[in-house]
Amino acid sequence: MRDAAINLRALPEQRDLIDHAATLLGKNRSDFMLEAACDKAQSVVLDQVFFRLDADKFRQFSDLLDAPPVRNAGLERLMAVKTPWEVDASPA
Template sequence: MVASVERKEYPISIRLSEADVAMIDRAATLRGRSRADFVRDAAVRAAEDMLMDNRLVRMSPEGFAEFMEVLSAPVAPVPDMVELAERSAPWEAGCTTKR
C-alpha cells in the first residue's frame, strides 16, 4: 500500500488596485488560467529568478584563475553572427534577404 503524503498549503492575502486585478485577469485569461494559478506561477517564477540571481558560486583559487583566463582570452568571431550583424534590416530600403 502506498502511503499518502500530506500536502500543506498556505494562503497568501494581498490587496491590489482594481487596475492591477483587471490586468492580472486579462493575462490569466489569455493563458487559460485562473487568477490564483496565474498569480501563484508568477510569484514562484519571480522568486526562483531572484534566488538564481543571488546564488553564490564557490571555486578554488586555481579554478578562479582558469575562469579569468578564459574570460580574458580574445574572442573568435562566429561567422553566422557576423553575417547577421551585417545584414540590412527588413524595413530598410533596398534590403535583400538571404535564405
Template sequence: MKTKDRRREFRLSAEDEQLITEAAALAGVSFTGFVLDEALARAREIVESHRTITLPEDAYERFLEALDAPPERNPALVELAKRAKRFHRVS
C-alpha cells in the first residue's frame, strides 16, 4: 500500500457536501474515500484517453501500411541534417 503523505484541501458548497456525503454513505465508504476513489478513477480515464489512440479497423490498416512504406525523400530534412553540428539522443 502506498504511503499517504500528501494533503489537499478544497472548498465546496453545502449542497455538494451533502450530496457527496450521501453518496459515500450509500457506497459504504468515507467522504474522503469516496472523493479520492472517484477522482482517481476519472484521472485514470482522462490520462488513458490521452495516451491511447483507438482507430477503426480500416484506418488501422492504412496506418500500418504507411508505417511499412518507404519514407518519401524530404530535401529540407536532408539539408537540415547537413547543417546540424551534432545530434543528441533524447530518452
C-alpha cells in the first residue's frame, strides 16, 4: 500500500498534458506521474558512476583505457559459434 504523499503544483496546461498522456496509456494521473518520475529517477541514478582514485591509480586506469585491445581467445571461440537462430533450420 502506498502511504507516502508527494505533492506538487503545476500549470493547468501541464496538468492537462499529463492527464491526456495518462489517458492514452489507460492510467490515472498519479500512476502516470509516479511511473514517469521513477523512470527518470532511475535513469539519473544509473548514469551517476563515481569512483575515487589517487593520481597513480588514475594514471594506470587511463593507460588501460588508451591501450589497444588485447586479443581474447575465449571470446573469439565464443563468437565463432553460431547462435541457434543462425543455424540452418531447413528440414533434413
